[in-house]
Amino acid sequence: MTEHHHDQRTPEPTTVAAWFVLGVAPTEDVPWWAAQWLADGHDRPALRELAGLNGQDSHTVNDLLPVALAELGTTLPSTTVAAASEAFRQLAEMCLSERAGELWVTQQxxxxxxxxxxxxxxxxxxxxxxxxxxxxWQGDGGPPIEELKNTVRACCAAQLRAA
Known part of the structure; x- marks a missing residue:
C-alpha cells in the first residue's frame, strides 16, 4: 500500500472526536478531513459518505461524524475532561511547533x-x-507580552508531559 501524507492541517481522528464532544468541531472542515483520512487508506462506508458531504450541512455532518469515527476505531471521549485533555494536547503541540500563537491558544x-x-x-x-x-494580553497593567508567551509555552510543555 502506498503511504499517503495527508495535509498537515488535518487533525487526527482522536482530536476530532474530542472536538466533537466539546462542541467545537468545525463542521465545514470535517468532510475535507474525512477525504484526507480516505486518502490515507481508511476506506469505510460512513467515511466515504462524510467525505462527500457539503460542510455547510452541519446537522448531517454531526450525525455522521461519530459513525465515521467509530469505523476508524476511534471512540468518543467518555468525559468532558478527557475531551478537553486531548484538545489541549493538540493545542500544545501546535503552539510548541509554532503552528499557533500563544494568544490564540489562550483564546481556545x-x-x-x-x-x-x-x-x-x-x-x-x-x-x-x-x-x-x-x-x-490587552496590556492594561498586566504582565509584559513576552512573559505571557513564556507562561503559555510553559503550560503547553506541562500539558504534553501530562498527556
Whole structure:
C-alpha cells in the first residue's frame, strides 16, 4: 500500500472526536478531513459518505461524524475532561511547533473551558490554568507580552508531559 501524507492541517481522528464532544468541531472542515483520512487508506462506508458531504450541512455532518469515527476505531471521549485533555494536547503541540500563537491558544482554552461548563477538572489541567488570562494580553497593567508567551509555552510543555 502506498503511504499517503495527508495535509498537515488535518487533525487526527482522536482530536476530532474530542472536538466533537466539546462542541467545537468545525463542521465545514470535517468532510475535507474525512477525504484526507480516505486518502490515507481508511476506506469505510460512513467515511466515504462524510467525505462527500457539503460542510455547510452541519446537522448531517454531526450525525455522521461519530459513525465515521467509530469505523476508524476511534471512540468518543467518555468525559468532558478527557475531551478537553486531548484538545489541549493538540493545542500544545501546535503552539510548541509554532503552528499557533500563544494568544490564540489562550483564546481556545477560554472557549473550551466555557464549553466544558467551567469544570474544575478541566481548569486544573496544565493548559486549563490559562483560563481567564486572555484579558492580560490587552496590556492594561498586566504582565509584559513576552512573559505571557513564556507562561503559555510553559503550560503547553506541562500539558504534553501530562498527556
Amino acid at each position: 482554552v477560554d472557549d473550551i473551558v466555557t464549553r466544558a461548563d467551567y469544570d474544575n477538572e478541566v481548569i486544573d489541567l496544565p493548559l486549563g490554568q490559562l483560563y481567564g488570562t486572555e484579558d492580560a
